[in-house]
Amino acid sequence: MNRRAIVIGAGLAGSSAAERLAARGWKITLIDAADAPGQGASGNLAGVLRPLPSLDDNRLAQLTRASFEHARRHFAALTAAGQPLRWAQTGVLHLARDDSHEATQRRVVERQQPAPGELRFVERDEASELAGWPVANGGWWFPGGGWVDPASLCRANLARHAAQITPRYACQVAQIDRHAGLWRAHDGAGALIAEAPVLILANAAAGRHFAATAHLPLRAARGQVSHLVADAASVPQIVVCRLGYVTPAIDGLRSTGATFSIGDGDATLRAADHAENLAKLDFILPGYGSHIAAAELAGRVGFRPLSPDRLPMIGAVADATAVDPDRPARPLAEMPRLAGLYVINGFGARGIVWSALAGELLACLVAGETPPLADDLVNAVDPGRFLLRGRNRRVRGAARSLIDG
Ligand SMILES: Cc1cc2nc3c(=O)[nH]c(=O)nc-3n(C[C@H](O)[C@H](O)[C@H](O)COP(=O)(O)OP(=O)(O)OC[C@H]3O[C@@H](n4cnc5c(N)ncnc54)[C@H](O)[C@@H]3O)c2cc1C
Structure with a gap:
């Protein structure tokens, strides 16, 4: 052929x-x-790498688990071949959005018995320690997850x-x-x-x-990410998710977001979307972004193919x-x-x-x-x-x- x-x-x-x-x-x-x-x-500065378990281990969950494992092997191979891939296995903390979700997260771990190195449920106190910031709920801890610079x-x-x-x-x-x-x-x-x-x-x-x-x-789903100026030593040093995400500081910028709107072709940055991202950040890490003004934020718009x-x-x-x-x-x-x-x-x-x-x-x-x-x-x-x-x-x-x- x-x-x-x-x-x-x-x-x-x-x-x-x-x-x-x-x-x-x-x-x-x-x-x-x-x-x-x-x-x-x-082209975002960074995005999240982690699986997506579900109680019924549906196809999305199976595909994402297999992909997550494959991705890490692929990344290791690229790095071993000397390619300048930028990513870090910081671990990903996926906080429950409420008590009922927290109960579901616990049941997933009990039912599926993943190896602790892959996934375990952490109580709120441990989650707060991992995040370096007081959080409202416990959640899933994926020690092998992290952030990736997709470009x-x-x-x-x-x-x-x-x-x-x-x-x-x-x-x-x-x-x-x-x-x-x-x-x-x-x-x-x-x-x-x-x-x-x-x-x-x-x-x-x-x-x-x-x-x-x-x-x-x-379809295209517009997404705007916000960039927060951040010191390399500042918390969180891991990726934290809760109906949104926040990454560690990468080259002095922490990414947080993202918005999601279908049928919206506006490629310009919007202050209202930064405000939405700050509200998501507050849901993840209460009070963390209270001193930040949406109008002063930088960021990036992309269109997810859906x-x-x-x-x-x-x-x-x-x-x-x-x-x-x-x-x-x-x-x-x-x-x-x-x-x-x-x-x-x-x-x-x-x-x-x-x-x-x-x-x-x-x-x-x-x-x-x-x-x-x-x-x-x-x-x-x-x-x-x-x-x-x-x-x-x-x-x-x-x-x-x-x-x-
Ligand atoms: C805000 C946001 C946050 C995200 N966060 C995450 C995350 O945390 N974790 C995660 O796993 N994923 C995340 N994603 C999703 C991920 O980034 C996308 O799924 C992925 O980038 C899509 O890749 P792609 O190659 O299909 O599309 P693209 O990267 O858009 O590539 C398509 C390319 O095709 C080119 N093209 C189009 N038409 C033509 C043409 N006619 N001729 C020549 N070239 C053409 C374009 O120029 C473009 O470069 C996020 C996406 C967004 C927008």
């Missing part, structure tokens, strides 16, 4: 897929409209097998098509940017821009034109696909946790290898799921609300 692929998008999704295929000897042309990797949703992860992914990857930055793909067995990416003037047998769409919230993927129910079931989209793109909406349901394995066209998207608020395993899964699917996840999880993230019978109305509804928004 001619092992060449185009990847559109140099964020966490695209850089992870490119790295995994490059590791297998593939030649990649990586295209991004920005002038460097990790400038979109993947540094994108850069490290792309540098690891740099000889295999040809980046094309400041280059916007306006159109894609398939001709003589090759996928082609064209710019706004119709000029050919690249062609290859495989095309991987990792262009986040713009993922529905192309006709072949217009049926995917992707799918309606909150699971990512990883795999071969279905041929929507060949699917009869009134046909009875059939297995995903029989879904008609567009040969050579793949998507890695829908990371929502979990891209830092999911991207490494998602990249590996996509590379396995492209290369025809056994996936690193059980079949039910592979199916759960299959982008073809949105064209299964019974989902059509919801998909159309989501598409309509996107247009209305």
